[in-house]
Amino acid sequence: MEFNQFVDEVKGGIKLFLPREYEEAQVRIEEMRKLNENYLGISILKEDQVLAPTFNLNQMYEMYQSDPQITMESILRNITDMVLDAPEQFDLKSITEYENAKDKLFIRVSSAEKNAEMLQNVPHQITEDLAITYHLAISIDDVGMSSTTITNDILKRYGISEEQLHADAMENSPHIRPIHVMIMGNIIEQLMGMDPETIMRDEPAQNIAEIISKGMENEAPMFIITNSQTVGGAGVIFYPEVMDQIGEGFQGDFFILPSSTHETLVIPDNGVFDYRVLEDMVQTINENEVAPEEQLSDHVYHYDVKDRVFERADKFVERQKEKAAQIGKTEHTGKEQNIEHPKPKKHAMEL
Known part of the structure; x- marks a missing residue:
């Protein structure tokens, strides 16, 4: 089965496995751009939901292709379990209003080169060849943490500077991820x-x-x-x-x-x-x-x-060499300087 057909079957069949309350739910298929990876994701939103977790279809397809025991039914049941186990809908103000969201901020570090395309759309700082990006912890439990990345659009909505975002994320990160x-x-x-x-x-x-x-x-x-x-x-x-x-x-x-x-x-x-x-x-x-x-x-x-x-x-090695060379040059220049003694003044009258 080709990947596109796999995606169509998942999208068309998932509601058959979900409870009745999901009959009018919206099934979304969208490309996700994350740190170090891009993938096609699926999310299911009930009528009263604004946000829902997104699950990696590329990863599921690889499992489906590599293991003959994994059927389409088992894939759909797995997605259903993840949807039902997801955290209940949270207060949207907790992430859309900065005063509420800033306490959930934390940083991640990734390769600046590998994530160059994504970095165009998110606030970040480059340190050498590493990129520091900013994220919000949506929920934390024994299984792990769900989070979302701060994008340029979210930053604009917050109405703060990148410098303020960086400072708050640095201050708060040790509390979110000690x-x-x-x-x-x-x-x-x-x-x-x-x-x-x-x-x-x-x-x-x-x-x-x-x-x-x-x-x-x-x-x-x-x-x-x-x-x-x-x-x-x-x-x-x-x-x-x-x-x-x-x-x-x-x-x-x-x-x-x-x-x-x-x-x-x-x-x-x-x-x-x-x-x-x-x-x-x-x-x-x-x-x-x-x-x-x-x-x-x-x-x-x-x-x-x-x-x-x-x-x-x-x-660092090059910087130390430059320092040593500068010190050597200074010492050498000091030694080369000639000290001129003042000449004795001639008297106006000679005896």
């Missing part, structure tokens, strides 16, 4: 694919420096920085003061490895690793271990504690 720091085993073992040894979990954000400091007692430690759901957690590295607290724990600079959109890894810049070796490892893992839609970047980043600068590791 940071979690986990200590892993030896770096080499982990990067070679061996099982990590998780030593600490569920540590509150204010203890980041203490967690890092304790973890430094291990040989060549690596730390996972993510959120409490361990989903879409790469953005927590940009939460206020997080990098400074990590640096305090390391007592110096550190490297940031983009493990995936779900987490980043941090290790001290203590002279043990060359960033190029780490970058090769990240690229290899992206190619072999990380799904394309979850890849964040092939680059390794660096945080300069003294200058408080987050940048690509190669740019």
Whole structure:
């Protein structure tokens, strides 16, 4: 069965499996543009509903094609279960009026290059090759979180600036998706694919420096920085003061490895690793271990504690070279300066 025929059958058959209250419901099929992926989605809205969750038809079609035991009936029953399990209709004012919505704001981080088309329609900030975008948490439960992306149209409706949106999202993100720091085993073992040894979990954000400091007692430690759901957690590295607290724990600079959109890894810049070796490892893992839609970047980043600068590791190295060259030039220029002593004045009369 071709994909278009699959979509038509799902759209035409879904109401046969839904309760009677959905007889007059509207079945929508629309293209969805999300971070790192685009897909065709289906949503079912009852007459009294304004918003409803959207389900990924491309994903369902792949399951239908790959597993002979999955029938069209099982697909339709699965969609029905998801529709009925979705949260009840919420107060629309909670997301359309900014004073109510801002407490639900949080950030995500993704590849700026892979999401270039989507970024044209959403407010964002670019940091190196990463894009920070803004989202609203619609509901949070034991299963997960439903959310929506802040678009340019929504921002216009709110009547605020991008700077205000960014500031509020940064302030609120740690409450919506709290940071979690986990200590892993030896770096080499982990990067070679061996099982990590998780030593600490569920540590509150204010203890980041203490967690890092304790973890430094291990040989060549690596730390996972993510959120409490361990989903879409790469953005927590940009939460206020997080990098400074990590640096305090390391007592110096550190490297940031983009493990995936779900987490980043941090290790001290203590002279043990060359960033190029780490970058090769990240690229290899992206190619072999990380799904394309979850890849964040092939680059390794660096945080300069003294200058408080987050940048690509190669740019940090170049910046240090420029600094050293400037210092050398200044010292050389100082040595080359000739000190001229004042000549003795001639007296008007000679004896």
